[in-house]
Amino acid sequence: MTWQSRAKQVPQGGDGSSDFHSEQDSSGPAGDEQGGPAMTRRVAITGLGVVAPGGIGVKAYWEMLTAGRSATRIITHFDASPFRSRVAAECDFDPEAAGLSPQEIRRMDRAAQFAVVSAREALADSGIEADTYEPTRIGATLGNAVGCTTSLEREYVVVSDGGRKWNVDHEYAVPDLYRHFVPSSMVGELAWTAGAEGPAAMVSTGCTSGLDALGHAAELIREGSADMVITGATEAPISPITSACFDAIHATTPRNDDPEHASRPFDRTRNGLVLGEGAATLILEDLEHARRRGAHVYAEIAGFASRCNAHHMTGLKPDGREMAEAIDVALAQARIDPSAVDYVNAHGSSTKMNDRHETAAFKRSLGHHAYSTPVSSIKSMIGHSLGAIGGLEAAACALAIEHGVLPPTANLTEPDPECDLDYIPLHARERRTDVVLSVGSGFGGFQTALVLARPERSSR
């Protein structure tokens, strides 16, 4: 039997990134194979924090998403007039007003600032006190794709004197240059914010970084390396070098005359992604710990899997095969039947190639149920913030379970006939939601699926 078929037939065979089961299952074959109930820790989301285009803080974020409002606009961070694509979803973020001190502002790249501000909100939301957990039992993971791009480019321009010097000038380097150069400093900031002294790592798998950081964090709890993990994702990529990169490969939309409708996943007229920025932090805890301290639980991380298409650094095959495999394994781990999925949060990057790729993947994995499952892409509203987006999407999924409301796909007015699922066009929808599937797809070929579920769901 191949590993693949074994995984599908015997769900506890597990995925490379995680392997977990419900406590109800612990007496079954899974528990036995894994050495008993000690291995069956479940992972709860108990705190959320968000810095997003169009809204700082969870409340503003959720209001915006459920209103179906787009935060995309003509770039204001720099003069984008020479570029083919001049649209982005920018955060109206004032670090001082957001509570950062002058030294923190100096030390941190914009992406790190986002991360720390969202982390403080998430910690407060979780109700965790300084002495709730032993510091050595707290971990930290952070998803991020392009590091401290904004700071690095700014400093590069200075030390190279506007690109004139190959032998850049060390005497003009700022003291924090290496902290920007090695982006793991950002997960360090997250760890400091939470007082974490357990395992810490930045996860950088392109545009699946956010989901993968969550999967990694959940695994740290499951395997017993931590009881709590502060996790999330951040990105602040809106900078000339990023625009130049994406211009060169026509990845971003040239729809500059209509910026607020430029991100149009699954729409016939979409023609490229809209760059975004932002951060989300999620507090994960061992479910038993969380319940014991009376924490509010938004959702459980029930399944996670990642696969690689090994096909192309930027391209996707139309069949959605590897994404479907990731979905299958994640659902199998969660012991959730595909027919129990209530909502799919799509990658929906507003490119033809992606929209068709993942539509095919949903059909492969969910079968006929794909046609009756609501699917949406919040990138229609907050753009594509690369490594951060998976964290922002996971936060939206947790809120969908919490509130029983599904955010829409904004700007979807002319459906692509080849994308024939229910993409929740334009308006949010009320629906009791127990099980959510969130997927991501990234440069490098990464395909990731995350399953969030209400812990006391009936469909186990």
Add this chain to the structure above:
Amino acid sequence: MSVHTLIDLPELTRLLRECAGEEEGVDLDGDVLDTVFMELGYDSLALLQVVGIIQRDHGIELDEDAVAEAETPRALLDVVNSAARAERIAA
């Protein structure tokens, strides 16, 4: 080749080699005018790179859809050279 030809096949293959390398087992100097780019080992990124350089170095702008639909060297040369001719007439 007409006098209005901006780029010919040897120039195109030179650019492809320089910008995107050369696939093993493919003879770019052979009869490749009608061989699809994928068979020559060139994906859309390689073509975007080459087309970007042609536009930049010759100061012309090519229709993106027409470029995307050009699957062979002959088709791409047609797009480039007819655009160049059109610009010359316009000028």
Add this chain to the structure above:
Amino acid sequence: MTAQAVVTGLGVVAPNGLGTEEYWAATLAGTSGLGPVTRFDAGSYPSRIAGEVPDFVPEEHIPSRLLPQTDHMTRLALAAADWAVEDAAVDPAALDEYGMGVVTAASGGGVEYGQRELQQLWSRGKEYVSAYQSFAWFYAVNTGQISIRHKMRGPSGVLVTEQAGGLDTLGHARRHVRHGIPLVVSGGVDGALCPWGWVAQISTGRLSTADDPDRAYLPFTDQASGYVPGEGGAVLLVEDAEAAKARGAERIYGEIAGYAATFDPRPGSGRPPGLRRAVEEALADARVTAAEVDVVFADAAGVPELDRAEADALTEVFGPYGVPVTAPKTMTGRLFGGGASLDVATALLSLRDGVVPPTANVTAPADGCALDLVTGSAREAPLRTALVLARGYGGFNAAMVVRRV
């Protein structure tokens, strides 16, 4: 039963040797790969010594199509991955595509490539930026390129924890194996030997400014004055022991028996640093006592206070002069995401041959560093268990125990 993760293939690119055996012979002989920087003109900088990988001709190892889209460190990584797969005698085409994963470490990404494109953008304009820049510089590039090259479609990842990444990726590979993935290509190959990468490191104040390659990187000594950067690293093929047996793997270098990672407390908190705890947790994870560890491969920062902290942690766990300690990275420089993976490869070779390579150029540890530092020449000893330490800038600690099987 938890699956046992074993290493069945090694691919090494190092400043003192291209390929595993060449590197190992040089390392045992104490032959250093450090020398004056040749890849760019370092004359205007206060630091001028590096560990460059010599004699690597990209065209001999990398397909022509990949050359315009790869940074130097990615080319080194692709070569190392090829060699690891070859060394393990694995035919990826014959295995389940979803049963093979790729996990690599990154630190600054494809820095030289990135500097070139930044220069194009700022000196000439956006039309001069390569279509390949979008991924050639980014942190996930090596995992993506390796997975494509060998058609490995299993769980893949990229971890960034600066120098600790070389251990964190191997720890993550073991996690995958324990969850049922038969094979993971893992480790780190890294480097940023260009002016932009150089200046970023100078800003830390930790780069050695000595001009004599034999005096520039002297960890644990009174003369320690910083570190020397290098390029390279190692790719390791990590397999489920049962799967390796089933496919008839000829060689098992050893088992990844224990691993732990910790993060230092915020400066000023008054709490102890995390390195000792990483060591203790890794030993506990491997179910070995300190007395059972035969050799330690140190992080060896070359910065006096960091050396002292590491020596203290080792002394607390093993007692004064309690275990042989070595730092072969004195011959390669510090390799960012690649260094600790190379140390694990070196540790496995030590276990194989029963010999500890020396810490080059160091004659005796500083007063107060109560370490049994292996200096001068290689030391033969029956070896079964080795401990590898790594620290990443900003507070990352990792420890890994490897064991002969």
